[in-house]
Amino acid sequence: MTEFWLSAGLLLLAALSFLLIPILRGRRRQQEEDRTALNVALYQERVAELAAQQAAGVLDGAQLDQGRDEAARELLADTEGAEPARLRHLGKALPLLAAVLVPLMALGLYLHFGAADKVALTQEFAQAPKSMDEMTTRLERVVQAQPDSAEAVYFLGRAYMAEQRSEDAARTFEHAVGLAGRQPELLGQWAQALYFAADKQWSPQVQALTDEALKADPNEVTSLGLRGIAAFEGERYQEAIDYWKRLLAQLPQGDASRAALQGGIDRAAERLGGAAGQASQPAPATARLKVRVELAPALQGKVRPDDTVFIFARASNGPPMPLAAKRVTVAQLPIEVELTDADAMMPQMKLSDFAEVQLVARVSRGGQPTRGEWRGQGAPLPVATQATQHLTIDSPDL
Structure with missing residues (x-):
């Protein structure tokens, strides 16, 4: 924006020059008019002096005419370079007023109609x-x-x-x-x-x-x-399988969502009674992760008891959205929770659909699970892990 306003300022200065230059030229013309008036006065004084000398008998008629001609030539020579007088004058007030109003009007119009x-x-x-x-x-x-x-x-x-x-x-x-x-x-x-x-x-x-x-x-x-x-x-499992298979056909090979979608199809097929050809693999066992979450002592004075804490697991290699999540408050910390397939955010994306996950705990004053003020996270671990995992919320959530 600095370059824009600098360019605009230079353009305004150029526009103002068209208004101010005539004023400066007007001063020069006034000086020329004053000099012309002085020359005319001197001419008239010279003619009067010649007439007085002729009346006194000092000059005869021929000498008087010669003196007048000479004075007239001098007057013409002095006024030859002068510009003709203008019939109309705008005066100084109007150009100066325009010089002030033009930038103000231009700025106002740009701020109203422009695209700063x-x-x-x-x-x-x-x-x-x-x-x-x-x-x-x-x-x-x-x-x-x-x-x-x-x-x-x-x-x-x-x-x-x-x-x-x-x-x-x-x-x-x-x-x-x-x-x-x-x-x-x-x-x-x-x-x-x-x-x-x-x-x-x-x-x-x-x-x-x-x-x-x-x-x-x-x-x-x-x-x-x-x-x-x-x-x-x-519980319309065949219908679910049909919809998800149509969706699976639209996803490109290598898409991270394909594994989760196939897991949903497999579960629907299992509940349908194991109809032939409906599931490519047997449904995985239900996943169950235990995690203990606590707040670092250094953050005790930087959070409020009613701040929301989201505890969730997400795929290490897959979609970024949480697979399973629980919501508590800072006042409940330290707390031990269990994340299972029952805590899935979407039925077709569960913990048991992925081999490896990452545990995360986030303090969010605004109650938004995807952004907050402080965070703690663990290293990727197998979804079949039985031991209780420990998370300490101790880092800024960048």
Whole structure:
């Protein structure tokens, strides 16, 4: 922005020069007019002196005419370089007033109609964000500056989902649908946000949105995943398998979500009665991890008793979202908890679907599981570990 305002200042100085230069030129013309008036007065004085000498008998008529001619030539010579007098004068007040008002009006008009905020955002986005929170803040500013940009609103909704701010994401995706129309992907994202905002409760609105999305695009991935979850929770296991297999076919080889999705299909097949061909592998045993969490003594005065503490396990090599989580408060520390498949965030992503996980405890004053003030985490460990793990919250959550 410094370069922008410097350039604007130079342009304003150039504009002011067109107003101030005529004033300076006017002074020079005034000096020329004053000199011309003086020459005329001297000429008239010389002619009067010659007339007096002729009356006194000093000069005859021929000498008088000769003297007058000579005085006239001198007057013409002195006034030859003078510019003709202007018929109109703007005066000094009007140009000076314009010189003051022009920059003020230009600045006011630019701040009202210009795009200083967009210039600043462009420069800010030239640098990579240091955290998800910073990226979300930038996207919020973009949407504020460009409220009609469906693309910006969509990415803000995705950022809210990544931070598990489901209610904010639902409102944002609804806005995106209003801007871009009822596109299948937007409808699926909106339905997903509503589902998690309602604490994973299926609703008629989620049903209607996924119906509409799949009618327009039978392979819309978000809607397929949600419908599989609904079918599994409703014990319609064959239906869940069908939805998740359709989703699995859309995912590229090597996608981290494929293992979790296959685990969901396997569990649905097991509950269905082990129908042939429905599961590629037998369902894994239920995982059970014990962890004791405590707060470092150095942080005792830096947290409040009612601050939220999230204790969760996430895959060492897989999706970043927690596989199983529990929520307590600082006042309950130290505490020992047990994380199992029953604590899964999503039915098709459980602890038992992964061979290795990492335990994390986070203090979040704002109640957001993806960001907080302090954190403790352990090294990757096998999901079959039986010994109680110890976590100490002692590091800033960067």
